[in-house]
Every structure is written in structure tokens, then in C-alpha cells.
Amino acid sequence: MLQISNANGGYKRVTIIRDCSLRVSKGEIVALLGRNGAGKSTLMKYTMGLVDTFGGSVSIDGNTLPQSTSKRVKMGLGYVPQGRYVFPRLSVPENIAVAALACGHNRHESIDDAFEDFPILAEKKEALAGTLSGGQQQILSIARALATKPQVLLLDEPTEGVQPSIIEEIGEKLKRLNEERGLSILIAEQNLDFCLSIAKRAYILNNGSISHETTRDELIENKTILHELLGV
Amino acid sequence: MELDFLATLLLSSLSSAAILLIATVGLAVMFGLMGVINLAHGEFIMFGAYATLFATQIGVPYPLAIVFATIVTAIFGGIVELLIIRRLYGRIFDTLLATWGLSLVLYQSAVLIFGTVTPGIGLPISNVQIGDYSISVYLLFLILVAAVLIGSLYWLLTKTSYGITARAAIQDRETASAVGVESARINTMTFALGSGLAGFAGAILLPAIPATPNMGFAFVIKAFLAVVAAGPVTLTGTVAVGSTLGMVGNITASFWTSVVGDIVFFLLTITILRIFPLGISGRWRLKL
Numbered sequence: 073m074l075q076i077s078n079a080n081g082g083y084k085r086v087t088i089i090r091d092c093s094l095r096v097s098k099g100e101i102v103a104l105l106g107r108n109g110a111g112k113s114t115l116m117k118y119t120m121g122l123v124d125t126f127g128g129s130v131s132i133d134g135n136t137l138p139q140s141t142s143k144r145v146k147m148g149l150g151y152v153p154q155g156r157y158v159f160p161r162l163s164v165p166e167n168i169a170v171a172a173l174a175c176g177h178n179r180h181e182s183i184d185d186a187f188e189d190f191p192i193l194a195e196k197k198e199a200l201a202g203t204l205s206g207g208q209q210q211i212l213s214i215a216r217a218l219a220t221k222p223q224v225l226l227l228d229e230p231t232e233g234v235q236p237s238i239i240e241e242i243g244e245k246l247k248r249l250n251e252e253r254g255l256s257i258l259i260a261e262q263n264l265d266f267c268l269s270i271a272k273r274a275y276i277l278n279n280g281s282i283s284h285e286t287t288r289d290e291l292i293e294n295k296t297i298l299h300e301l302l303g304v
Numbered sequence: 305m306e307l308d309f310l311a312t313l314l315l316s317s318l319s320s321a322a323i324l325l326i327a328t329v330g331l332a333v334m335f336g337l338m339g340v341i342n343l344a345h346g347e348f349i350m351f352g353a354y355a356t357l358f359a360t361q362i363g364v365p366y367p368l369a370i371v372f373a374t375i376v377t378a379i380f381g382g383i384v385e386l387l388i389i390r391r392l393y394g395r396i397f398d399t400l401l402a403t404w405g406l407s408l409v410l411y412q413s414a415v416l417i418f419g420t421v422t423p424g425i426g427l428p429i430s431n432v433q434i435g436d437y438s439i440s441v442y443l444l445f446l447i448l449v450a451a452v453l454i455g456s457l458y459w460l461l462t463k464t465s466y467g468i469t470a471r472a473a474i475q476d477r478e479t480a481s482a483v484g485v486e487s488a489r490i491n492t493m494t495f496a497l498g499s500g501l502a503g504f505a506g507a508i509l510l511p512a513i514p515a516t517p518n519m520g521f522a523f524v525i526k527a528f529l530a531v532v533a534a535g536p537v538t539l540t541g542t543v544a545v546g547s548t549l550g551m552v553g554n555i556t557a558s559f560w561t562s563v564v565g566d567i568v569f570f571l572l573t574i575t576i577l578r579i580f581p582l583g584i585s586g587r588w589r590l591k592l
Contacts, residue, residue, distance in 0.1 A: 120482055145484035157479040159472045161537075161591055170472040173465045174484030200589055220484050 073098045073256050074119075074149075074224045079128035081118040087126060088114040089280045096224060096256045101246070103267035104260040106277035112260035113154050115277065116228045119258075120144060120151050132223060146175055150222025154229045154260075156213040160202025164193055167201050167212055171219035186215040189245070207238030214242065218249070224256040225249075231263040239263070243270050268292065308435020313558060315434075319443035321550030322450035323509060328527040328546050329457060329539075330501030335531050336538025337461075337474045338494055340389060341396060343403040345527060346520020347410035348499050352377045352506025353515035354418060360425050373507035374500050381499020385492045393477075393491070407520075414517035422515050429511070442511055449508055454543055457501075461539070461592055470494050471592070529573040535583015539592045545584060549573065 074096040082088035089111045096102045106112050117123045119130050121141040130137045130144070137144045145151070159167050165183045172182030187194035190211050196204060201212055210230055217225060227246075231239045247270050249255045261267045267274065268288055276284040276297070284297065291298060331345045342348070352373040359369035384406065392399045431438040461467035473480040473490045480487055505523075506515070513519055530549055534541030549569050557565025580586055 122478060122482065141478075141481040142484045142486050145482065151482045153479060153482060157476060159475045159479070161475055162468065162472055163591065166468050166472075166591075169465075169468050170480065170485065171483035173469055174480075174486070179465065179468075200591065203589060216483055 073100070073133060074258065075131045075134075076115075076119060077129050077131070079115060079118050079130070080126040081114065081123045081128070082126065083123060087280070088123075089118060089277075092118075092128075092277070092280075092282050094258075094275050094282060094285075096258050098256060099250065099254040100273065101250050101257040101259070101271045103271035103274040104258060104277060105262075105264070105267065105274050106260075108262065110277040111280040112277055113228055114280075116151070116154075116226050116258075116260050119226060120149060142174065145220050145222075148223035150217035150220050150225040152210075152213045152217045152225070152227045152230060154232065156206070156209045158201035158204070158209045158212050158216070161200055163198065163200055164196050164204070164212060167216050168193075168219045171216045175220045177219065177221060182219045186219060189218070189249075190215050192241075205235075207234040210234050210238065210242065214245075222255070224258065227257065227259045229261060229263075230259065231261065231266050239266060246270055264291075264298070306435065308437055312434050312437040312439055313555060315439050315444060315447075316558070317551040317554040318447050318547075319439075320554040321547040322446045323512070324523075324526060324530065324550035325450045325543060325546045326446065326453060326508060327502075327505045327523040328530050328542055329453060330498045330503075330505060331524075331527045332531050332534065332538050332542040333457075333501060334495060334498035335528075336534070336536075336542065337470065338393075338491060338498070339396075339474070340393075340495070341400050341403065341528075342389075342498070343400060343524070344384075344407035344410060345502055346522075346524035347407045347414075348377055348381065348502035348520075349506040349509075349523055350414060350515065350517065350520045351380060351410065352503030353510050353513070353519060354414065354422075354506075355503065356507040356510050357422065357425060357515045366425065370504065370507040374504040377503020377506070378496045378500030381502075382492055382496035384499070385495035389495055390488070390491070411517050411520075418515075418517065420517060425510055446508070446512075453501075453504075454539065458539055458592060466490075466493065526569065529570070533573050533576045533580075533583055535580065535585040535588075537585030537588045537590045537592060540588070540590050541583060541585035545576065 076092060076094050079089055079092040080087060092115055104112050114123055121139050121144050132148050137147055168183050168186045169179040172179045192211060193215055204212060230242055243266060246257060250257055259267060259271060272288050274286050274291060275282050327349060334340045334342045355373035355376045356369045359372045360366055364372060388402050392402055430441050432441055461471060469485055470490050473485050473487045477487050530546040531542055534545045549572055552572060553565040553569040556568040576584060
């Protein structure tokens with residue numbers, strides 16, 4: 073499914089991630105863990121073609137993706153950025169419509185689907201996205217990414233600044249999308265509990281390189297990895 | 305004061321607000337929606353005026369000539385975006401310089417090609433009588449044109465696929481690309497739209513403002529002030545500021561002189577920007 077090979081990337085001439093390789097299989101939920109500043113967001117952006125690429129490649133089902141971010145989205149990568157980045161002066165349905173239209177899907181159907189998946193958004197259908205709470209914006213950002221009908225969904229710190237009740241709701245929803253539709257998911261997170269509740273496998277990013285590949289069970293048993301690498 | 309005088313004053317003020325708005329919406333689209341300060345906006349208006357003049361001179365009826373001018377100016381704007389503006393997004397000063405250069409080139413080309421005096425277009429101007437006063441039907445018609453123009457633009461940008469996508473691309477280019485939007489194409493279309501609107505302004509205002517190489521100067525400063533004072537909610541803000549400024553300027557001008565009208569216009573703009581540094585719509589919760 074999603075394969076990142078020897079990723080080297082960063083900003084201008086500053087390399088932030090070095091030789092990162094990872095893979096997310098069909099229907100798998102994988103976590104990308106690491107301390108603040110380890111390079112999680114940069115690796116996510118690298119995957120989307122949003123930072124400068126110095127080497128390496130990203131492929132889906134063996135097809136190497138072009139550099140253009142919008143083309144990557146059309147080839148099956150969905151992206152929920154850290155900080156949500158909803159379009160503040162677009163209404164809730166318009167936020168979803170943008171994603172659907174860009175990928176050639178019917179906007180009204182996509183909006184209906186999103187409201188069905190996330191009833192909380194239907195209650196806010198008149199509101200401008202900028203007026204929603206942090207948690208609601210996060211849900212909108214996820215719904216918007218799903219409107220591109222991705223094969224792999226990348227989520228960058230989806231629990232940051234979100235109230236616990238909504239974190240739980242997001243976790244449940246992602247699990248269900250994964251089980252019912254076979255959606256593959258890669259989550260970059262600092263919230264370990266959230267990750268352990270939905271991901272079965274994890275990569276640990278340290279100083280811009282992937283230092284470990286591990287499983288949920290191992291993480292739960294072996295507290296030293298957690299302590300050394302994540303500082304928890 | 306007589307009722308007929310007040311009615312005439314109101315209508316003539318509305319029509320001068322309408323003229324300002326017609327000349328400004330193209331700029332509102334470019335500056336407000338794309339963050340591009342197009343100093344050649346006035347010359348795009350001139351471009352539309354000459355295109356209309358050219359079309360009518362070869363025998364095209366005036367209404368069709370307006371359509372022709374709008375389309376030709378839009379295409380011209382699209383080419384300008386592809387060749388120049390595209391390289392300069394996010395570089396405000398470079399954009400200023402480039403579009404100023406473009407403005408000079410267009411102005412001088414017009415002088416070379418058409419000279420500084422050009423014939424107007426012979427449109428029968430009829431008046432309506434209001435009590436002791438009269439006002440031209442054409443000026444009243446412009447009020448309707450402005451209303452329809454703004455209504456259609458609002459519809460285009462809030463209801464159509466292009467409009468929703470364009471607003472998203474403008475609010476956050478990177479995120480728009482991360483949901484699949486090809487921002488480059490959308491930007492070309494938006495710049496062409498703004499240019500087309502300028503061309504339309506030159507065309508529809510031709511009976512009132514004859515085509516001359518420097519006709520753009522008359523509009524561009526006021527148009528800029530209106531757009532800047534309008535702030536982030538581009539269209540509604542521009543309509544609010546533009547019509548207020550246009551009307552107040554006209555009312556003062558009709559009591560004193562047009563110079564006083566202009567002074568009041570500028571003072572009012574300065575006051576608005578002192579009170580609302582982000583423009584009056586800085587805190588408005590509206591789409592556009």
C-alpha cells in the first residue's frame with residue numbers, strides 16, 4: 073500500500089528527516105511516534121509533497137507518486153494537517169465541497185456522506201468553519217480529507233488541543249472507517265494512549281530518523297523504549 | 305429643500321456609487337481574493353474601453369461590444385497572470401513593481417496606437433424628469449448594472465464549484481493543494497475574472513467616460529482605497545465602503561465642488577482606516 077523509501081527532506085537547505093522508510097499495508101493503522109521536534113510533521117509533509125525533497129520516494133501500490141501535492145491527493149493520499157487548517161471563511165459544507173470537487177466527486181453527495189459520518193457537522197451546516205471549536209474543526213478537517221476518498225489517510229497530531237470526549241469520538245470513528253471501509257491510516261502523535269488504542273504497529277522517530285519499528289504489544293510491555301525514546 | 309431635489313441627489317449619488325463599484329469589483333477580486341495589488345487595474349479598464357470602441361467602430365452593436373471587451377480583457381488578464389503574476393505570488397513589492405511597469409507599458413502603447421484623444425461612442429442619451437430636475441436614464445441604468453453585477457459575482461463565488469474552490473485556494477494555498485486543488489489553474493482563472501470585470505467596467509462606462517489612455521487614473525486610486533478600507537470580507541465590505549464613499553463624495557461634490565467631494569472621500573477613507581486598521585469587515589463573520 074503506502075511505502076515511503078529513504079525519505080530525505082526539509083526546508084531550503086536544512087535537512088530535517090534522514091533516510092526514513094516506512095510502510096502502511098492495506099487496512100492497517102500505523103502510528104508514528106516521537107518527541108516534539110523529532111520530525112513527525114516534516115515526514116508527514118514530505119509524504120504529501122509539502123516540504124523540499126532531497127531524496128527518496130513515496131509510492132502507493134508500487135506506483136511512485138509525483139511531486140505535486142494535489143496530484144498525490146488525487147492518487148489516494150488524504151491529509152489532515154496538524155493545527156487542522158480548515159478554511160475559516162468557508163462554511164462547513166463548503167470545506168467538504170472543496171475537497172470533493174478538487175478530486176472530481178459530486179459535492180452534494182460528499183456533503184451528505186460527511187454529515188452521515190459526522191452528525192456533529194450537520195448541526196453546524198450554516199456556520200463558518202472559523203467559528204467552530206477546536207474539536208469540531210478537527211472533525212471537519214478529517215471529514216474534508218475523507219471527501220477526497222483516500223486510500224491512505226495521514227493524520228498529523230489529531231488530538232492536539234481537542235477535548236477528551238471528542239478525542240474518543242475521533243478514535244472510534246477512525247477505527248470504524250478502518251474496519252468497515254478498509255481505510256489505511258498513518259497517525260503522527262504524541263498522545264500515546266490514543267495511538268495504543270487504535271494502532272497495532274508503530275514507528276518511532278528520533279532526531280529525524282526512524283530508530284525503531286515496533287508493535288502495540290511490545291510498546292505496552294517494554295516501558296524502557298517508551299521512556300528512552302518518547303520521554304514518557 | 306425640495307423633495308424632487310432630494311430624489312435627484314439620491315439617485316445621482318447612487319449612480320456615482322454604482323460607477324465606483326463597477327470600476328472597483330475587479331480590483332476587489334484580485335486584491336481581496338488573491339492578495340495581488342494590480343497597479344495596472346486602471347489600464348485594464350482602459351483596455352476594455354478601447355476594445356469596446358474598436359468593436360463598435362467595426363459595426364458591432366454596443367451590447368455585444370461589451371461582451372466582447374469583457375472576454376478579451378479577461379483573456380489578456382489570463383495571459384498576464386501566466387507570464388508575470390504567477391512568478392510573484394506572496395511578493396507584494398515585486399508585484400507592485402511589475403504591475404506598475406505593466407501599467408506604464410499599456411498606457412504608452414495606448415498613446416502610441418490611439419493618440420490622446422479618441423471619439424466617444426454615440427449613444428442616445430435620454431433623461432428622465434424629476435420635478436424641476438432631470439437625470440440621465442443611462443446613469444440610472446448603471447445603478448441596476450452595479451446591483452446585478454455584484455449579485456452575480458456573489459453567486460459565482462459562493463454557489464459555483466469554481467467560486468468555492470477559488471475562495472479556498474485564496475484563504476490557504478497550501479491546505480488547498482493538500483485537499484487536491486490545483487491552485488495554479490484556479491489563480492489564473494481568478495486573475496482573468498478580475499481582469500474581465502475591469503474590462504467590463506471600461507465597456508459599460510464608455511458612454512460616461514470616453515476611452516483615453518489615462519482614463520484608468522481616475523478610478524484606480526479611489527478603487528484601491530475602497531478595497532483596502534473594505535478589509536478581508538472582500539465583496540460585502542467593498543460594497544459597503546464603496547457605496548458609502550461614492551455617495552458621500554457625490555453629495556458633498558454637488559453642494560460644493562468635485563474637489564471638495566474628493567477631499568471628503570479621502571478624509572473618510574483615512575478615518576475608516578484609523579478606526580478599523582484591518583478594514584471595516586475585519587471582524588465580520590461573512591463568507592465574502
